[in-house]
Amino acid sequence: MGLSPAIYSDLEKIVGKKYLTAQKEELLCHSYDATGRSFLPDAVIFPENQDQIARIFKLASQKKICIIPRGSGSGMTGGAIPIDGGVVLVTSRMNKIIEIDEDNFIARVEPGVVVSKIHSAVEACGLFYPPDPASSSVCTIGGNVGECAGGPRAVKYGVTRDYVLGLEAVIPSGEIIKTGVSTAKGVAGYDLTRLIVGSEGTLAVVTKVILKLLPKPKAVKTLAVFFDSMDKAAKAISSVMKQAIIPRCVEYMDEASIDLVRKFISFELPKKTRALLILELDGDKDQVEQEAEQIKAFCYGAGAIEVLVAADKAGAQNLWEARKALSPVLYKIAPNKINEDIVVPISKIPEMVEIIRKIQKESGLTVVSFGHAGDGNIHCNIMYDKKDKVQAKRAEKAVDDLFTATLKLGGTITGEHGVGITKMKYLPREIGSLELEIMKGIKKVFDPENILNPGKIFS
Amino acid sequence: MGLSPAIYSDLEKIVGKKYLTAQKEELLCHSYDATGRSFLPDAVIFPENQDQIARIFKLASQKKICIIPRGSGSGMTGGAIPIDGGVVLVTSRMNKIIEIDEDNFIARVEPGVVVSKIHSAVEACGLFYPPDPASSSVCTIGGNVGECAGGPRAVKYGVTRDYVLGLEAVIPSGEIIKTGVSTAKGVAGYDLTRLIVGSEGTLAVVTKVILKLLPKPKAVKTLAVFFDSMDKAAKAISSVMKQAIIPRCVEYMDEASIDLVRKFISFELPKKTRALLILELDGDKDQVEQEAEQIKAFCYGAGAIEVLVAADKAGAQNLWEARKALSPVLYKIAPNKINEDIVVPISKIPEMVEIIRKIQKESGLTVVSFGHAGDGNIHCNIMYDKKDKVQAKRAEKAVDDLFTATLKLGGTITGEHGVGITKMKYLPREIGSLELEIMKGIKKVFDPENILNPGKIFS
Numbered sequence: 001m002g003l004s005p006a007i008y009s010d011l012e013k014i015v016g017k018k019y020l021t022a023q024k025e026e027l028l029c030h031s032y033d034a035t036g037r038s039f040l041p042d043a044v045i046f047p048e049n050q051d052q053i054a055r056i057f058k059l060a061s062q063k064k065i066c067i068i069p070r071g072s073g074s075g076m077t078g079g080a081i082p083i084d085g086g087v088v089l090v091t092s093r094m095n096k097i098i099e100i101d102e103d104n105f106i107a108r109v110e111p112g113v114v115v116s117k118i119h120s121a122v123e124a125c126g127l128f129y130p131p132d133p134a135s136s137s138v139c140t141i142g143g144n145v146g147e148c149a150g151g152p153r154a155v156k157y158g159v160t161r162d163y164v165l166g167l168e169a170v171i172p173s174g175e176i177i178k179t180g181v182s183t184a185k186g187v188a189g190y191d192l193t194r195l196i197v198g199s200e201g202t203l204a205v206v207t208k209v210i211l212k213l214l215p216k217p218k219a220v221k222t223l224a225v226f227f228d229s230m231d232k233a234a235k236a237i238s239s240v241m242k243q244a245i246i247p248r249c250v251e252y253m254d255e256a257s258i259d260l261v262r263k264f265i266s267f268e269l270p271k272k273t274r275a276l277l278i279l280e281l282d283g284d285k286d287q288v289e290q291e292a293e294q295i296k297a298f299c300y301g302a303g304a305i306e307v308l309v310a311a312d313k314a315g316a317q318n319l320w321e322a323r324k325a326l327s328p329v330l331y332k333i334a335p336n337k338i339n340e341d342i343v344v345p346i347s348k349i350p351e352m353v354e355i356i357r358k359i360q361k362e363s364g365l366t367v368v369s370f371g372h373a374g375d376g377n378i379h380c381n382i383m384y385d386k387k388d389k390v391q392a393k394r395a396e397k398a399v400d401d402l403f404t405a406t407l408k409l410g411g412t413i414t415g416e417h418g419v420g421i422t423k424m425k426y427l428p429r430e431i432g433s434l435e436l437e438i439m440k441g442i443k444k445v446f447d448p449e450n451i452l453n454p455g456k457i458f459s
Numbered sequence: 460m461g462l463s464p465a466i467y468s469d470l471e472k473i474v475g476k477k478y479l480t481a482q483k484e485e486l487l488c489h490s491y492d493a494t495g496r497s498f499l500p501d502a503v504i505f506p507e508n509q510d511q512i513a514r515i516f517k518l519a520s521q522k523k524i525c526i527i528p529r530g531s532g533s534g535m536t537g538g539a540i541p542i543d544g545g546v547v548l549v550t551s552r553m554n555k556i557i558e559i560d561e562d563n564f565i566a567r568v569e570p571g572v573v574v575s576k577i578h579s580a581v582e583a584c585g586l587f588y589p590p591d592p593a594s595s596s597v598c599t600i601g602g603n604v605g606e607c608a609g610g611p612r613a614v615k616y617g618v619t620r621d622y623v624l625g626l627e628a629v630i631p632s633g634e635i636i637k638t639g640v641s642t643a644k645g646v647a648g649y650d651l652t653r654l655i656v657g658s659e660g661t662l663a664v665v666t667k668v669i670l671k672l673l674p675k676p677k678a679v680k681t682l683a684v685f686f687d688s689m690d691k692a693a694k695a696i697s698s699v700m701k702q703a704i705i706p707r708c709v710e711y712m713d714e715a716s717i718d719l720v721r722k723f724i725s726f727e728l729p730k731k732t733r734a735l736l737i738l739e740l741d742g743d744k745d746q747v748e749q750e751a752e753q754i755k756a757f758c759y760g761a762g763a764i765e766v767l768v769a770a771d772k773a774g775a776q777n778l779w780e781a782r783k784a785l786s787p788v789l790y791k792i793a794p795n796k797i798n799e800d801i802v803v804p805i806s807k808i809p810e811m812v813e814i815i816r817k818i819q820k821e822s823g824l825t826v827v828s829f830g831h832a833g834d835g836n837i838h839c840n841i842m843y844d845k846k847d848k849v850q851a852k853r854a855e856k857a858v859d860d861l862f863t864a865t866l867k868l869g870g871t872i873t874g875e876h877g878v879g880i881t882k883m884k885y886l887p888r889e890i891g892s893l894e895l896e897i898m899k900g901i902k903k904v905f906d907p908e909n910i911l912n913p914g915k916i917f918s
Contacts, residue, residue, distance in 0.1 A: 184834035375643035445900035
């Protein structure tokens with residue numbers, strides 16, 4: 001596409017010389033995300049505020065320049081990648097927590113705020129923002145809104161969508177819109193807020209997010225439960241979820257995952273461990289103690305080899321170590337990984353685990369699966385070397401088989417990562433052509449010139 | 460508009476003679492909703508299934524006939540009223556609970572199922588569907604989806620939107636769409652599900668609803684708290700909500716409300732009572748007992764005259780009597796009522812209560828306010844006689860003043876009733892013209908000929 005010197009200069013006038021760049025190093029740094037795919041943009045721009053974003057879009061829509069919004073680039077499906085050049089718009093300078101309204105359980109934040117900073121800021125006020133994607137120490141709330149991020153605590157607390165009350169955003173024409181409310185309830189007009197949440201930065205660039213907060217739970221209790229077979233663990237998950245106790249996290253790791261992180265675990269792993277569940281309860285102190293005992297007894301009844309209950313916060317951190325060490329370690333066993341975040345109905349987890357085992361066997365590749373078992377959200381990592389053509393082909397077939405099985409079990413191909421570019425070709429298997437046409441019609445209402453993050457979700 | 464005999468006959472072929480009518484009595488019965496406004500349709504049709512609805516719309520879109528979907532007609536803003544004739548499509552025959560999937564916490568239901576039937580059916584399986592609008596014994600789930608219904612339990616559990624995982628629906632072209640998922644998470648494509656929820660039957664006619672369920676809480680504890688001033692009660696509400704205990708209901712009644720239901724109350728009302736809160740806790744048995752004690756102590760600290768804790772279910776029903784008697788009794792004090800469901804930030808409740816008192820004084824009309832105080836959702840009922848022109852004018856000014864104050868306090872003009880026709884002229888005060896244009900653009904994507912429930916939400 002390319003940017004003319006005149007347009008470059010116009011953009012520079014908006015943000016200042018310091019905040020627009022076309023330097024090779026900067027272009028490279030903003031060319032990729034966690035998928036590892038990389039496409040160079042024509043320029044990278046760092047606006048300071050909503051007004052600058054509006055002016056950037058006014059120019060962009062006039063001159064038909066593509067704008068690709070970007071938070072920290074930790075996305076898993078290529079949503080922030082400039083696949084066809086254009087200007088990457090980075091929200092990192094818009095990183096203020098504008099207000100924490102303790103009386104009304106609301107936070108107002110800019111899109112570039114890192115999610116873990118929201119966690120710590122609101123927790124310091126005795127409040128709680130539940131969504132906690134694994135990347136929370138780097139990912140931004142703007143990106144979380146774009147993808148409708150989830151995380152382990154979604155089992156009990158839901159996902160980003162459930163905590164966004166309202167938005168301010170710039171639409172591709174350069175106009176500013178306000179959606180939603182600053183109150184607990186609100187149904188005036190169509191729900192533009194939740195339409196923009198999860199739209200993967202294709203409808204508008206979010207400039208302010210109004211978040212719903214909860215009171216901070218008084219106590220948290222963490223348990224690690226060891227099984228000698230993934231099948232037993234999978235069955236235990238669906239049974240645990242049938243109790244009236246809803247843990248805030250129900251994470252699982254299969255045998256391949258456990259093997260990978262064995263040396264990072266500071267507690268003793270029972271010898272025959274082939275599957276590990278990490279459960280976390282929160283609420284009132286006495287209540288979580290009681291519930292932990294109930295869950296412990298229940299898991300032993302479901303065939304657990306051992307149940308460890310963390311005595312305190314440090315103990316809980318130890319139990320989480322295994323799970324947290326996993327994602328980074330994965331890159332050590334193969335140069336490339338395909339991380340799919342399928343979801344199946346909870347009752348189908350045992351069946352899905354069996355299918356994943358079969359896919360692993362047939363492909364000859366290492367397939368590591370773990371994830372948010374409590375809501376059926378399985379992160380299935382297919383490890384391979386993409387330079388090896390045979391492996392690459394097998395990996396592609398493995399993904400194909402995985403999605404086919406997922407949809408057959410009544411599931412979805414993406415629970416929290418979005419479609420981006422990596423799942424685009426699979427989307428029509430889940431969503432009918434008529435529904436896709438409606439979505440494209442909506443895209444056109446917001447972005448008639450197709451200048452905002454084009455080529456994502458649907459082609 | 461009128462229906463030609465040929466079209467009438469075509470419609471008859473779709474549903475059968477028995478299920479299409481143009482009899483005056485039937486037209487009258489389907490001409491109004493809870494607003495009391497009435498407009499005669501040209502015909503009323505009772506389809507049996509999705510396929511018939513699809514065929515009705517294929518014909519309607521060809522012949523440019525308006526279709527107005529209707530559940531039980533208990534809506535509060537005229538959403539189901541045929542303001543310009545057309546065919547009222549009643550979902551009452553599509554009233555099957557298709558499936559309660561206990562393993563996966565999901566129910567699949569047809570749109571015409573009465574909400575309280577969903578409650579009892581899932582509770583019989585140890586499950587729980589939280590949304591409980593006051594009209595739950597008559598309203599249908601299809602109507603609840605259309606309006607994004609709330610109710611008292613929204614404080615803790617959220618509204619209809621939070622429990623709809625997926626939909627099947629017929630769009631005005633007569634084509635069938637499927638949206639969303641049958642799993643706890645899902646982010647594939649734009650969120651058409653939540654776009655249709657709350658769209659007041661203007662985008663599609665819902666034919667199947669996939670509902671998320673929760674485990675049924677093991678215990679419920681109900682408290683009635685009496686105050687000698689609404690101001691103290693209002694301040695207590697915002698303080699209660701700041702505790703880490705979230706009651707599942709926090710309802711309030713002002714002095715005018717209490718006076719109205721005094722004779723229906725079977726428990727003794729402390730003499731100086733001028734405001735009443737009803738709080739309901741749910742969860743584990745021991746936990747709710749403890750929390751009830753904490754809330755009791757807390758309310759006494761906040762100046763309550765007395766706190767009654769129900770000993771059992773019958774006792775709880777007694778405490779609820781006052782609140783439940785209220786809506787029907789209202790009609791006895793004046794021929795007409797305007798029921799507005801404004802929402803303000805919780806911390807602004809005391810201020811809003813003061814404003815309502817002022818509006819009452821200035822208008823000279825009886826204004827009764829009560830509602831879901833825990834989420835700032837106040838039902839403000841302006842009582843008048845619309846045949847009395849002076850009263851009618853004063854009532855209109857009162858509504859105007861109410862909305863002006865609500866928006867000034869950062870609130871919304873509708874928390875759960877929707878816009879329909881009654882709030883249409885006020886909507887532009889809350890939602891900007893650009894946002895309204897986007898909504899109209901979305902309407903056009905679904906309904907280019909404007910045949911589905913036209914003239915609602917925005918003109």
